[in-house]
Amino acid sequence: MDIAVDIGYYTYSHTLPKKEVSLTELLKRRELLKSTIRDFFSQLKYTEVDTPILSPYENPDDNVKNVKATFEDFSGTKYSWFLHTSPEFFMKRLLIEGAERIYQICKVFRNGEITELHSVEFTMVEWYRKGADYRVGIEETLSLIRKCGQAFGTKRGFYRGKVADLEEAEILTVDEAFREFADSSVFDEEKLLWLSGEESYESAFFKLLVEKVETGLSNIKKVVVLYDYPKEFGAFSKVRGDVAERFEVYIAGVEIANGYTEMTTYEEYREKFKGNFDRRFLELLKKNPLPNSEGVALGFDRLLMVLTGADRITEVIPFSTEEL
Template sequence: MEEILKLRSKLLKVVRGFFELQGFIEVETPLMVPYENPDSNVVNVKVSFSNFSGKKFNWFLHTSPEFFMKRIIWHGIPRIYQISKVFRNGEITESHNVEFTMVEWYRTGADYKKGMEETLELLKECVKAAKKEELSYRGKRSHLHGYISFTVEEAFREFAGVKDIFDEEEVLKVSKEKEYESAFFKLLVDKVEPALAEFQVPVFLYNYPAKFSAMAKVKGNYAERFELYVCGLELANGYTELTDFESYKKKFFEKGKQAVDKGFLKLLKEKPLPSCEGVALGFDRVLMLITGKKIHEVIPFSTKKLINELILPNF
């Protein structure tokens, strides 16, 4: 445990130093919020509390500090970052933990290409501080001397045999699925991601189909969104961010979530978010790549370990 704690401490200092040198302000936002994540693929952990009068509130632990950080950007702070605990229900694997640490940042006046550049620079600083020559995960190895990038269209053509990722009928036929979304992600997980793991340098996957834009701006039929893979492990997700009220309102309500971020929508109705890029990076996964360990081995008291304590005998 001591080795991991020392490494975590060192890399947290590296992250803070990296952003402070570029004029970013470190911020804190609520962990416990009255709003759900609008993405139907991400499930919040629910939490209940009461006030002194006994009134009960059913809220959520946040899955990302995204929308409160965007409120800060809206108020005119141009560069912010946060190192935050986040929570995602149902996520327990060798690379997922219900509670994990995310590094998230926003910069006004920039787009997702700047986010790609920053993400790689930050990763290099962490690896340098750890005095490592290469990274590893599941037997795959990677160095940081260069990188490769593929559009999603290029990657699906080369690794999944899909000539046109925007042709839903072709994607359904190749995947043998019945719905485009499930077909897309089946091919991504079964064909594309294993192929990306074979590259011995970081790989950027970018320009996602508009249907999978999340909170990214859309141009034509693709979204200005990227994900970074190292040794086949997804490490970061970044966008050129949406800025207008109507786009966010549609995103918040189209998935059928009931508890939507009314406070953020209220601000956007007054004026749009400044043009900006945003990136979320899994801090624990950086440690995984540096040490070659699984996530529950780099988080001192992981969800998996605590679940295992439940079978201990009574004392």
């Protein structure tokens, strides 16, 4: 079976070099991080799972672009599928079918700009826990970061001159962060439009988040947790009033993890899904809602970056896109 992969067209403004670390040492670091993560979840009675990388479905989030993959079966019939951007919906199928605590360490693929923090192919850690909410997800994520720091013999994370204490956390609502760093409540749409010069609430939110809030957060010398996003930016998280039960975790200004209290009903997902979405997942939801659960996705390579002080993602992966 022949498979062709289309990652689109990219231009490189500069070469992204590696630091002088041997391939053997890099492989040892990656193995240490993987084994530490597996030990962490084993102690919490999680089951490691495998789900398909190749799927007929696209990511339903317009902001996440799939890598296309075409293949033929033995009869010559051609298929145009996609490499997954996340194992999310296959893992949620497992939750509906009765799984309770599951995690996965896997390669994922996302089409788009290649940057010092992004690669078309990267490694993700994703986990789900039945009967828990995003508060548990925050606790687990912070505990995992501390454990990984201990395994690497460091209590600090580093990125381009920024330092964060892995043993301490600054936990802020998104509204608190906007008030502190963008001089406005995140719910004051009119003021956000004025401050940003943008024409839509969404554009204003993300511009100020990147230019003001995340810049301010990068100077906090602790692990930072942002939680309770405006409901408009909750993705697939549970909505409570004006906020979505979603969180993101930063170390030294680098976004490391993203988690939710998960939406549970067919109606909620059907409203969010667009285009070529996972119809079988929706069929399962019609029969049984997703159990109340928390879910977290963590960037393995980015975590390794801040643990080892790397400046670029190419420094912590054995073969970058440029080297293929």
